[in-house]
Amino acid sequence: MIEIDGLAKIFTLHNQGGVVIPVMPDAALRVSRGECVGLAGASGSGKSTLMRMVYGNYLASAGRVVVDGLDVVQAAPREILTLRRETLGYVSQFLRVVPRVSTLDVVAEPLLALGVEADDACDRARRLLTRLRIPERLWGLSPTSFSGGELQRVNIARGFAHAYPVLLLDEPTASLDAANRETVLTLIEEARARGAAIIGIFHDEDARTRVCDRLVDVASFAVRAA
Structure with missing residues (x-):
């Protein structure tokens, strides 16, 4: 469902003399149906950047991000909007709504x-x-x-x-009490059971162990034990 090859992202700080910051040089990742992959790495290593490139919020500097057959890097805006509406869900850390x-x-x-x-x-x-x-x-x-x-x-x-076939989850259990944390983990397990492909950021070690099939370190894209 998700295929990432040679993915790179470089930020240029135009308001700071054009300083170039390479965040991700060569990412590669596969996530299958019914699989949950956790992203690991230190703060600032690129976990959220990777998720935003998959969702199409950040344009990749190089490489491919294929979600259910659509290369998000090359896709037209209308194709990305359709993908988000039908296939690709994203639970970010912030809820932005119309008053x-x-x-x-x-x-x-x-x-x-x-x-x-x-x-x-x-x-x-x-x-x-x-x-x-x-x-x-x-x-x-x-x-x-x-x-x-x-x-x-x-x-x-x-x-x-x-019931999105692909889900991106950015710290979905952060700051929740025990009862609501349990509910969220159950929702993730239900999504996996119906075949959703999931990429998540989980700083909660117990949550990672419970719902992730494997962890991938974004600094090297080496697999860690979940």
Whole structure:
């Protein structure tokens, strides 16, 4: 589902005299259906950069990133948007929403974009919000005023609303209490069981051990034990 070959990223700091920072010189990675691969490495080693290149937020300097047959590096913007809508989900560390849009609508939106009937989309959203312990009294409110933990759980609910064949997870269990952490790990296990290919960043060692088939060090792309 995910094939990465010769992937490189160089940042040029134009506001600092054109300083060039090579972040990733030659990445190679394969992730199959039903497999979860954890990215390992020190802070600043390129874990989030790799995920953003897979998602198409960062343009690669060289190489290929093929997701379900589409090379994201060469794809047109409309192709990337279609890939994100149908195939490639991304749970980042931050939830960006339009003010005054309700929490229920935020979670249901990926399903509505696929043409799912509103009643069915909202029912799926309600089930996820319930599993993630977001009180029903908050469902009609915009999440812009929520606490950090509540925002994270809404973000996770939105990311798992559609059964994406490919998932990118950036610290999905960070700052969660034990009960919600367990729910998120179960959601990841369910996604693997249905055949999703997953790349994740997990600083929680126990979470890595539980859900990752293997760890890949982004400094060398050598495999570590999960």
